[in-house]
Amino acid sequence: xxxxxxxxxxxxxxxxxxxxxxxxxxxxxxxxxxxxxxxxxxxxxxxxxxxxxxxxxxxxxxxxxxxxxxxxxxxxxxxxxxxxxxxxxxxxxxxxxxxxxxxxxxxxxxxxxxxxxxxxxxxxxxxxxxxxxxxxxxxxxxxxxxxxxxxxxxxxxxxxxxxxxxxxxxxxxxxxxxxxxxxxxxxxxxxxxxxxxxxxxxxxxxxxxxxxxxxxxxxxxxxxxxxxxxxxxxxxxxxxxxxxxxxxxxxxxxxxxxxxxxxxxxxxxxxxxxxxxxxxxxxxxxxxxxxxxxxxxxxxxxxxxxxxxxxxxxxxxxxxxxxxxxxxxxxxxxxxxxxxxxxx
Amino acid sequence: xxxxxxxxxxxxxxxxxxxxxxxxxxxxxxxxxxxxxxxxxxxxxxxxxxxxxxxxxxxxxxxxxxxxxxxxxxxxxxxxxxxxxxxxxxxxxxxxxxxxxxxxxxxxxxxxxxxxxxxxxxxxxxxxxxxxxxxxxxxxxxxxxxxxxxxxxxxxxxxxxxxxxxxxxxxxxxxxxxxxxxxxxxxxxxxxxxxxxxxxxxxxxxxxxxxxxxxxxxxxxxxxxxxxxx
Ligand SMILES: Nc1nc2c(ncn2[C@@H]2O[C@H](COP(=O)(O)OP(=O)(O)OP(=O)(O)O)[C@@H](O)[C@H]2O)c(=O)[nH]1
Ligand SMILES: Nc1ncnc2c1ncn2[C@@H]1O[C@H](COP(=O)(O)OP(=O)(O)OP(=O)(O)O)[C@@H](O)[C@H]1O
Ligand SMILES: [Mg+2]
Ligand SMILES: [Mg+2]
Ligand SMILES: [Zn+2]
Ligand SMILES: [Zn+2]
Numbered sequence: 001x002x003x004x005x006x007x008x009x010x011x012x013x014x015x016x017x018x019x020x021x022x023x024x025x026x027x028x029x030x031x032x033x034x035x036x037x038x039x040x041x042x043x044x045x046x047x048x049x050x051x052x053x054x055x056x057x058x059x060x061x062x063x064x065x066x067x068x069x070x071x072x073x074x075x076x077x078x079x080x081x082x083x084x085x086x087x088x089x090x091x092x093x094x095x096x097x098x099x100x101x102x103x104x105x106x107x108x109x110x111x112x113x114x115x116x117x118x119x120x121x122x123x124x125x126x127x128x129x130x131x132x133x134x135x136x137x138x139x140x141x142x143x144x145x146x147x148x149x150x151x152x153x154x155x156x157x158x159x160x161x162x163x164x165x166x167x168x169x170x171x172x173x174x175x176x177x178x179x180x181x182x183x184x185x186x187x188x189x190x191x192x193x194x195x196x197x198x199x200x201x202x203x204x205x206x207x208x209x210x211x212x213x214x215x216x217x218x219x220x221x222x223x224x225x226x227x228x229x230x231x232x233x234x235x236x237x238x239x240x241x242x243x244x245x246x247x248x249x250x251x252x253x254x255x256x257x258x259x260x261x262x263x264x265x266x267x268x269x270x271x272x273x274x275x276x277x278x279x280x281x282x283x284x285x286x287x288x289x290x291x292x293x294x295x296x297x298x299x300x301x302x303x304x305x306x307x308x309x310x311x312x313x314x315x316x317x318x319x320x321x322x323x324x325x326x327x328x329x330x331x332x333x334x335x336x337x338x339x340x341x342x343x344x
Numbered sequence: 345x346x347x348x349x350x351x352x353x354x355x356x357x358x359x360x361x362x363x364x365x366x367x368x369x370x371x372x373x374x375x376x377x378x379x380x381x382x383x384x385x386x387x388x389x390x391x392x393x394x395x396x397x398x399x400x401x402x403x404x405x406x407x408x409x410x411x412x413x414x415x416x417x418x419x420x421x422x423x424x425x426x427x428x429x430x431x432x433x434x435x436x437x438x439x440x441x442x443x444x445x446x447x448x449x450x451x452x453x454x455x456x457x458x459x460x461x462x463x464x465x466x467x468x469x470x471x472x473x474x475x476x477x478x479x480x481x482x483x484x485x486x487x488x489x490x491x492x493x494x495x496x497x498x499x500x501x502x503x504x505x506x507x508x509x510x511x512x513x514x515x516x517x518x519x520x521x522x523x524x525x526x527x528x529x530x531x532x533x534x535x536x537x538x539x540x541x542x543x544x545x546x547x548x549x550x551x552x553x554x555x556x557x558x559x560x561x562x563x564x565x566x567x568x569x570x571x572x573x574x
Contacts, residue, residue: 027500031466057442059470059541075503129516139519166488175486176462176493186462187489190496233487241488 001077006070014040024192028072032058032065043069076192086110086164086244087148089131089271094142096295097123102143104296106289108271110244113262115282116275118291124275127291128247131273132165141294166243170250174221174229180204181217183232187240199239206264207235210256227256234261238268248274251281259284280317283310345424346528349417351436351445351471352455353464357481358435359388360512361455363395367515368522369431374398376431379420381445383409383438398427408551409436410443410543417445418534425532431525444470446540451528453521454505457482458494465497472498474540477524478505481512 010018016039019026029035033054037046047055047062055061060068088109093102108114116124126141134145134152146152147164176183184203188196208214210231215224224232230251237246246265251258251274262284265272276282283306290298319339326333352358359380366376377398380388384403392399400423404412413436424432436445446452454475456464459482465472472478478498483491495507506524510517548554549563 024500027466031501059473072500072503075499125514129514133517133519167483168488169484171485172487173485174490175459176490183489186493190493229487233489236487236489241492 001074003067003071003074006073007066010043010066010070010073013042015043015046016040018043022073022077024076024189025069025073028069032060086271088146089245090146090149091127091131091296092144092146093296094135094137094139094144096141096293098293100295102141102295104299106287106296106299107149108273108287110269110271111266112287113266113272113274113285115285115288116273116291117277117282117288122291123294124291125249126294127289127296128167128249128273128275131245132167132247134164164243165245165247166237166241168230168233168237168246168248168251172229172233174224174232176221179218179220180207180215180224180232183221184236184240187236191240191242193240203232203235203239206239207232210234210261210264212256231256231261234264238264238270244269245271246273248272248276250275250277279313280310283307283313345421345429345531346431346451346525347421347424347434347531347534348431348451348453348525348528349434349436349445349447350453350455351439351475352479353439353457353460353468354437356455356457356460357479357510357512358437358455359391361479361481361510361518361521362433362435363391363397364510364512364515364518365521365525366395366397366431366433368518369525370522371430375429376433377424377427377429378433378435379423381409381413381416381434381436381438386437388435398429404438408544409438410440410445413439413445414539414543417447421531421534431528439471440544441467441469441471442544444474444541446474447534448538448540449529450531450534450537451476451525452540453477453479455479455481456498458486458491462490462493462497465494465501468501470541472505473502475502475505477521478502478507479521480507480509483509484511484513484516 015037026035029037034050043066047065052061055065088107090105090107093104095101116127118124130139130141130143131145133139134147135141135143136151137144174183178186181200184200185196188200193199204217211228213225213228215228221229221232258281262272262281274281274285282288283302286302288300288302289296290300322337323333326337350358350362362378369376373396378392380386380399380401382401382403384405386401389399389401400420402416417434420434421432439445452475454472456468456472456478458480480491480494491509498505498507508517508521510521545565547564548566549561554561
């Protein structure tokens with residue numbers, strides 16, 4: 001259907017019914033200061049009584065309002081193509097900072113977690129960036145990214161830009177002046193998710209299970225602690241986000257259950273790549289990419305032995321957490337709380 | 345010469361985005377220039393100078409910034425042609441929410457930032473509504489969900505624009521923006537081209553220097569507010 005097809009409908013049907021059929025259309029009217037109109041009248045009838053000068057301020061005349069209103073309805077009623085399934089992404093090597101070829105071809109499938117490790121400045125964030133823009137040998141690294149084994153068409157790359165990939169990073173905050181509930185509902189509305197109440201409920205419950213301290217639905221998102229914010233962002237990305245690929249840039253020390261967070265994302269059939277300096281996260285991945293001097297030098301599969309060391313590392317981690325908590329609680333760190341390590 | 349007009353609220357990241365996108369264009373030094381239109385002060389020229397980017401700054405002063413823009417953009421194009429630029433970018437700041445310095449067929453870019461509140465796209469008006477590309481900055485400091493809601497609110501105002509996220513600090517996303525800039529229209533002059541949207545009317549007594557308050561001092565085009573009866 002084109003915008004013109006809606007003109008007949010909008011001209012004949014009272015605006016109240018139109019708004020019930022297309023709830024989002026209320027936003028269009030609000031944007032041109034036409035909210036709270038007489039619901040029994042049609043839009044053309046309403047416009048008869050509207051001051052032409054007011055419409056002119058928006059650069060519109062009555063006819064244009066009707067047409068733009070219809071175009072708006074059309075744009076937001078387009079049958080949404082089901083989000084195309086992503087079965088894999090492939091990274092084809094380019095060159096490192098000194099121009100040496102990067103000998104790598106790595107394919108990642110949904111449900112897989114890949115960590116990216118390497119010294120500061122080595123190019124971890126750059127790799128995530130290449131994936132985000134679906135690089136086609138046209139970024140400084142000359143890498144190429146394939147989707148489902150082939151070159152993504154320009155349309156996917158440019159128009160869908162950002163749709164395929166969601167990003168989470170340490171310095172992200174909430175800035176909206178909304179409660180947790182309003183925030184989740186607003187996100188659900190923008191995704192035009194049907195039955196959003198249940199998703200909102202679930203998202204809230206999951207976020208709370210990841211966070212150390214619990215929060216309520218009527219907490220303002222800006223008042224959440226760092227850990228609580230991160231938990232809500234992760235739950236929201238996993239359950240309400242549409243992007244099949246999730247890039248995480250440094251999520252350490254966020255005060256959340258990192259293991260559960262990663263599980264949650266993977267459980268929702270996402271492809272997860274995370275740049276990290278945290279051994280616990282790095283080893284929890286299926287594979288890790290090692291970067292040096294701007295190039296991928298190795299791809300290591302996490303071995304069974306490494307997985308076993310995870311328990312030990314977790315033990316060390318919990319010792320550290322303990323000390324941290326002692327300090328937080330205003331205590332004095334007791335020598336006994338630190339296990340004996342072999343002196344080097 | 346390709347002409348690109350960039351506009352956006354103060355400190356939304358216009359200069360940062362322009363600098364990163366020029367870098368991503370990868371054209372020879374000195375072949376991309378910028379003309380900055382502002383109202384009172386600007387320090388942008390220092391940043392353009394640092395990158396050896398030919399640039400000019402113009403201040404509207406007491407003239408309405410939009411009117412100032414239209415009366416000088418042709419001169420800007422002449423300057424760019426004389427300099428032998430292959431790409432000229434105009435950066436407009438200090439505009440009001442009522443205007444848009446966009447010209448038909450000339451690539452028009454609106455830069456807004458995520459921090460300004462989710463409803464901002466609905467308030468900016470023509471500057472956003474008539475843009476071909478809407479660049480959203482500062483996505484690095486807000487949540488993914490807010491970025492999505494923000495982009496949705498932009499689409500509600502301007503369903504046909506391309507929405508791109510660019511990080512003004514790291515330049516992430518500038519590469520895609522550069523691809524659009526490469527396709528901008530080549531022109532030699534702007535003469536006889538039309539603005540996309542009328543400029544705000546400015547013909548009241550205050551436009552010509554009146555400073556006293558009171559009905560008797562108001563002349564010309566005046567718009568009166570209507571208050572509820574009490
Ligand atoms: N965190 C973050 N900061 C940004 C980003 N883009 C720009 N900034 C910062 O925002 C501030 C304003 O950026 P400018 O590029 O000067 O903004 P402008 O729109 O050119 O400003 P005027 O020309 O003065 O109106 C600077 O401190 C930038 O470093 C971004 O993507 N992320
Ligand atoms: N192959 C490459 N060719 C050219 N430049 C590169 C290459 N890889 C990375 N760079 C550049 O090197 C710089 C540092 O890279 P990046 O920010 O990705 O490091 P990082 O590993 O994320 O560091 P940190 O751990 O500090 O976050 C960036 O400017 C990036 O664009
Ligand atoms: Mg980094
Ligand atoms: Mg500037
Ligand atoms: Zn103005
Ligand atoms: Zn005036």
